[in-house]
Amino acid sequence: MLIRQLTLAVLVLSYFGPVHAHPKHQHKNTSSELTNNQSSLNNHYNDTVRNQIVTVLLEKAYARGDGDLLEQAENLMKTSKNPSDVENKLLATRLAQANHDFSTAEKTLKEILKSQPNQYDAILQLANIYRLQGQFDQSLSLCNQLNDSEVKWYQAGCILQVEAMTKNYSDLKAKADELLKATSRLSKNDKQWFGNILLEVATRFNDQQLATQAIPLLATDNLPNTLAKANWYIAQQQYQTALKILEPYRYHDGALYRIILAKQKLGDRSSNQDLSELSLRVQTLLQQQDHIHLREQAQYLWVSKQYQEGLKIAAKNWDMQRENEDFEVYAALALDSKNRESTEKLLNWSNETGYQNPIYIQKLKQMLKQL
Numbered sequence: 001m002l003i004r005q006l007t008l009a010v011l012v013l014s015y016f017g018p019v020h021a022h023p024k025h026q027h028k029n030t031s032s033e034l035t036n037n038q039s040s041l042n043n044h045y046n047d048t049v050r051n052q053i054v055t056v057l058l059e060k061a062y063a064r065g066d067g068d069l070l071e072q073a074e075n076l077m078k079t080s081k082n083p084s085d086v087e088n089k090l091l092a093t094r095l096a097q098a099n100h101d102f103s104t105a106e107k108t109l110k111e112i113l114k115s116q117p118n119q120y121d122a123i124l125q126l127a128n129i130y131r132l133q134g135q136f137d138q139s140l141s142l143c144n145q146l147n148d149s150e151v152k153w154y155q156a157g158c159i160l161q162v163e164a165m166t167k168n169y170s171d172l173k174a175k176a177d178e179l180l181k182a183t184s185r186l187s188k189n190d191k192q193w194f195g196n197i198l199l200e201v202a203t204r205f206n207d208q209q210l211a212t213q214a215i216p217l218l219a220t221d222n223l224p225n226t227l228a229k230a231n232w233y234i235a236q237q238q239y240q241t242a243l244k245i246l247e248p249y250r251y252h253d254g255a256l257y258r259i260i261l262a263k264q265k266l267g268d269r270s271s272n273q274d275l276s277e278l279s280l281r282v283q284t285l286l287q288q289q290d291h292i293h294l295r296e297q298a299q300y301l302w303v304s305k306q307y308q309e310g311l312k313i314a315a316k317n318w319d320m321q322r323e324n325e326d327f328e329v330y331a332a333l334a335l336d337s338k339n340r341e342s343t344e345k346l347l348n349w350s351n352e353t354g355y356q357n358p359i360y361i362q363k364l365k366q367m368l369k370q371l
Helices: 010-013 035-044 048-066 067-077 086-098 103-114 122-131 135-142 149-166 169-185 189-203 206-219 223-235 237-250 253-266 271-287 294-303 307-318 323-334 340-353 360-370
Strands: none
Touching: 035 294, 048 067, 048 086, 048 307, 067 086, 086 103, 086 122, 103 122, 122 135, 122 149, 135 149, 149 169, 169 189, 169 206, 189 206, 189 223, 223 237, 223 253, 223 360, 237 253, 253 271, 253 294, 271 294, 294 307, 294 323, 307 323, 307 340, 323 340, 323 360, 340 360
């Protein structure tokens, strides 16, 4: 059984959306050209056509960071004539993840796998949920179920994402290199998916050679690719290069946060104006008691040096999702606020799960000795 139409952007929704390019982090009406079709879709098309349109909306939403398109996808799914259909359920679980309703998505995916244990799309989605929640053993177990020859590369990517969180790089290097060689035989969309995975690994472990080879796989100009490349350039102190590619996407909170970070490193005073802009956005989220953008709120509070308040937000976010970027902003705030409780909490979690972070684990250990 093949994965249904797993284009790059749909995979981005399952694998990278929580970290990099969530559409609801945008603050302008970018492009919602399908709005006029919505009423006719509600009334005149069957679920098959509707699902195709929803898939297109999701692809464009994540490629552009367009929350309006995501909202259209959500509204269309509400009009489904057969919500119990597996295809409808799979799309609904992606939308649930986009809204950080991971418990609903998990429940639905388990129901699907109970009746169809080899539904590879469901396996990938559930593996992703467990990975982003720090349940690495459960995630890896699901990755290993992608054992059909037709999906072997998805299995390899799934496993690499989990093991990149829990293993030393010396144990990962050979797998990463093998995947890189295999990309020459893959489709354009699959190349971008693997490019994102490999560049994230290169950024975490500072592998110049891997990054140099992974970046060309992200040739398409879209938001997820841009944020992934910006992370690398910032880590390499190539701040001007990061700013150049980020500027067209400054309407997105994640892009604006990285713009501020790069400008602060350069000593560029215009970062204060950017910080004020991000402040207005985040204040609105705080007033609304928003739960989807907690990481972005914590990141803003960190760059604006509001460490104690940021620590509270980071802790709330940590209870919901535990990807690498969630760990790093929580750790940065724990360090800057010199908070023993949070420092011990993060180190204990690392010991329990095997999570590796070449920079922050050592800093947290040093901090604990001083407290």
